[in-house]
Structures are given as C-alpha cells and as structure tokens.
Amino acid sequence: AQSVTQLDSQVPVFEEAPVELRCNYSSSVSVYLFWYVQYPNQGLQLLLKYLSGSTLVKSINGFEAEFNKSQTSFHLRKPSVHISDTAEYFCAVSDGATNKLIFGTGTLLAVQP
Amino acid sequence: KAGVTQTPRYLIKTRGQQVTLSCSPISGHRSVSWYQQTPGQGLQFLFEYFSETQRNKGNFPGRFSGRQFSNSRSEMNVSTLELGDSALYLCASSGDRTYEQYFGPGTRLTVT
Numbered sequence: 289a290q291s292v293t294q295l296d297s298q299v300p301v302f303e304e305a306p307v308e309l310r311c312n313y314s315s316s317v318s319v320y321l322f323w324y325v326q327y328p329n330q331g332l333q334l335l336l337k338y339l340s341g342s343t344l345v346k347s348i349n350g351f352e353a354e355f356n357k358s359q360t361s362f363h364l365r366k367p368s369v370h371i372s373d374t375a376e377y378f379c380a381v382s383d384g385a386t387n388k389l390i391f392g393t394g395t396l397l398a399v400q401p
Numbered sequence: 402k403a404g405v406t407q408t409p410r411y412l413i414k415t416r417g418q419q420v421t422l423s424c425s426p427i428s429g430h431r432s433v434s435w436y437q438q439t440p441g442q443g444l445q446f447l448f449e450y451f452s453e454t455q456r457n458k459g460n461f462p463g464r465f466s467g468r469q470f471s472n473s474r475s476e477m478n479v480s481t482l483e484l485g486d487s488a489l490y491l492c493a494s495s496g497d498r499t500y501e502q503y504f505g506p507g508t509r510l511t512v513t
Contacts, residue, residue, distance in 0.1 A: 334503065388434070389502060394443065
C-alpha cells in the first residue's frame with residue numbers, strides 16, 4: 289500500500305528566508321508525485337508534479353521539488369519566501385493506474401514579516 | 402477554460418438526513434474524483450468516476466455513493482448523515498492519461 293509522510297505539521301519562517309517542506313513516500317510500485325497548496329477556505333491547487341524524466345521540477349512561482357528514489361523523498365523548497373506563500377501544503381502520491389491520490393497530513397507554512 | 406465548479410459551497414444538515422453534492426469538471430475531462438477533508442483524518446479518497454462508471458473506490462461506508470452523467474458532471478450522495486460526516490468535500494477532474502487532478506473549491510458540509 290502507498291503512504292505519504294509529512295513530518296512537519298507546521299513550519300514558521302521569516303519573509304525572504306529559504307524553506308524546505310519534507311515529504312517521504314512509501315510504495316512498492318512506480319509513483320507519480322505531486323505537491324498541492326491550499327489557501328484558507330479554498331480547494332487545492334496543483335503546485336508541482338513529478339511523472340518521469342528530470343528529477344528536479346519547478347513551479348512558476350519559485351518553488352521546486354526533487355524526486356529522490358533512493359531516499360523515497362520529494363521535498364519542496366523555495367529559496368526566498370513571501371508573506372503570500374502562507375498556506376497549507378500537501379504532498380500526494382499516485383500509482384498512475386488510477387487517479388486515486390494518497391495525501392500526506394499537510395504542512396502549514398507560516399511566513400512571518 | 403473554466404475550472405472545476407462545485408455546488409453548493411456551504412450546506413447545513415441535520416443528523417439522519419441525506420445530502421447531494423454536485424461537481425462540474427473542466428470541459429473535456431472525463432474523470433471525476435471525490436475527496437473528504439477533515440481536521441482529524443485529513444484528505445481521504447472517496448471514489449472516482451470515468452465515463453459514467455465507478456473506476457475506483459475508497460474505504461467509506463455504503464452511505465456514501467456517487468454517480469456520473471453523460472456530460473461528465475458528477476454527484477455524490479450521503480445518506481443517513483452522521484455528525485462525523487461534517488467535512489469539506491472536494492471534487493477533482495482529470496483529463497485522459499494526464500494524471501494531474503484539478504480541484505474545485507469544495508462544499509463545506511456541517512451536520513448538526
């Protein structure tokens with residue numbers, strides 16, 4: 289069975305500082321990996337995806353994540369955060385056979401001025 | 402393209418009642434999935450429909466059901482509501498063989 293672990297439930301960080309949100313997964317088959325962001329009272333927005341190819345994937349707003357098969361990780365990073373990045377971030381895994389996503393418990397990124 | 406839409410956005414029901422939630426996917430998307438989000442259990446997969454057929458199902462009791470229409474719009478129904486059914490219900494749609502899911506804003510269900 290697949291599972292996703294997000295060890296940090298909350299990450300406080302000052303504006304313009306770098307941040308890393310950790311995600312580890314467990315799966316016996318090839319996986320597709322995703323990061324979603326949820327702002328208060330909204331649905332989930334797709335931030336990044338890894339399906340195949342380059343293990344480093346980037347978003348248009350400065351986030352990046354690296355797929356590491358040996359460490360079964362897909363950590364999310366940003367070199368300099370903004371107040372507007374304050375949100376909850378969810379890591380998710382899919383086996384690709386269906387559209388069923390298994391989500392981690394989420395990490396609240398709290399950016400302080 | 403318009404995004405995934407869900408109606409209603411907010412709903413208050415009483416224990417024992419039933420409720421129907423609606424989801425309209427992105428135009429051209431034939432796969433619709435439903436998720437339940439609660440503070441205690443997080444995001445959990447309910448079921449997925451593709452071309453009017455249930456393709457996958459999560460571990461929820463039979464009180465939770467769904468269906469999909471020929472225009473890909475989907476509904477989910479919860480019968481005999483319990484207090485624990487209070488949650489944000491999210492719908493997501495996906496194009497064929499794209500593996501990315503796009504979520505709607507959700508329906509906030511409160512059971513009293």
